[in-house]
Amino acid sequence: MSRLRICYGGSFDPVHNGHLAVATAARDVFAAEVLMLPAGDPPHKGITHADAEQRAAMLALALANVTDIALDRRELHRAGPSYTVDTLRELRDEWGPRTPIAWLIGADSLLQLHTWHRWRELFDFAHILCVQRPGSQLDAKRLRTAAPEVLAQINGRWLPPAALVEAATGGFALLPLPQLRPESSSELRRRIASGHEWQSWVPPPVAAYIVRQGLYGGDAAILPPSLSSDRP
Numbered sequence: 204m205s206r207l208r209i210c211y212g213g214s215f216d217p218v219h220n221g222h223l224a225v226a227t228a229a230r231d232v233f234a235a236e237v238l239m240l241p242a243g244d245p246p247h248k249g250i251t252h253a254d255a256e257q258r259a260a261m262l263a264l265a266l267a268n269v270t271d272i273a274l275d276r277r278e279l280h281r282a283g284p285s286y287t288v289d290t291l292r293e294l295r296d297e298w299g300p301r302t303p304i305a306w307l308i309g310a311d312s313l314l315q316l317h318t319w320h321r322w323r324e325l326f327d328f329a330h331i332l333c334v335q336r337p338g339s340q341l342d343a344k345r346l347r348t349a350a351p352e353v354l355a356q357i358n359g360r361w362l363p364p365a366a367l368v369e370a371a372t373g374g375f376a377l378l379p380l381p382q383l384r385p386e387s388s389s390e391l392r393r394r395i396a397s398g399h400e401w402q403s404w405v406p407p408p409v410a411a412y413i414v415r416q417g418l419y420g421g422d423a424a425i426l427p428p429s430l431s432s433d434r435p
């Protein structure tokens with residue numbers, strides 16, 4: 204079996220240090236390559252605050268000096284909603300039937316999985332790798348509140364993370380994180396708009412981009428010279 208490929212999709216509106224910590228943990232736990240895929244048209248979010256190119260540009264800046272985590276723009280070039288099942292079908296065609304692929308999601312996304320387009324087919328193309336998230340932690344109590352069809356689907360699929368490389372598809376595993384990450388893009392946008400400190404939630408080049416582009420309703424700030432020349 205070859206090396207695990209990990210795919211991490213999101214609106215990334217904007218990318219924040221929580222996303223990056225999750226992607227880095229996945230890379231390190233599995234010694235895997237991680238692709239981050241911004242959704243051109245996120246199926247459940249409707250209108251985004253930054254446009255697709257801006258969201259991808261921020262990801263490119265965030266990943267510029269990061270090893271083995273790459274930006275994949277394929278969902279930006281597809282018309283219509285960015286359905287994960289379509290993306291996974293494409294990746295499976297490219298990487299072949301034997302490559303283990305894991306689609307990485309936060310626990311809040313898992314609890315909504317039954318609302319995704321043709322969601323049961325996701326397991327035909329990949330494993331699902333889920334990461335704990337404050338507010339949606341997957342303990343026994345929380346799992347009892349999950350949709351019965353999601354529970355039925357993951358029952359019998361649970362694997363220890365190390366076992367994901369032993370099959371190409373169909374497993375469900377929890378990604379161990381050194382610590383839970385509280386960041387969310389929505390709270391970050393609120394902080395930017397309300398003038399609370401937010402720069403420490405994103406890498407400095409992303410902060411500089413947000414300010415330069417006047418994103419998320421923040422006041423234009425004066426950038427220190429070290430940040431003013433970062434262009435995607």
Ligand SMILES: Nc1ncnc2c1ncn2[C@@H]1O[C@H](COP(=O)(O)OP(=O)(O)OP(=O)(O)O)[C@@H](O)[C@H]1O
Nearest residue numbers: 213214215221308309312336384385386387388389
């Ligand atoms: N802090 C976090 N810890 C764990 N998973 C996260 C975290 N932030 C985002 N994720 C997961 O990353 C994926 C992409 O997230 P997304 O781009 O929607 O960001 P978000 O912070 O959840 O945005 P919003 O607050 O606007 O909903 C989702 O599966 C989400 O569950």
Ligand SMILES: O=C(O)c1ccc[n+]([C@@H]2O[C@H](COP(=O)([O-])O)[C@@H](O)[C@H]2O)c1
Nearest residue numbers: 212213214242245246247286287319320
């Ligand atoms: O395929 C779907 O129907 C679907 C529904 C909701 C979310 N997703 C994907 O899940 C990822 C996180 O979505 P979001 O809305 O939390 O940013 C992103 O890659 C979305 O394209 C996919």
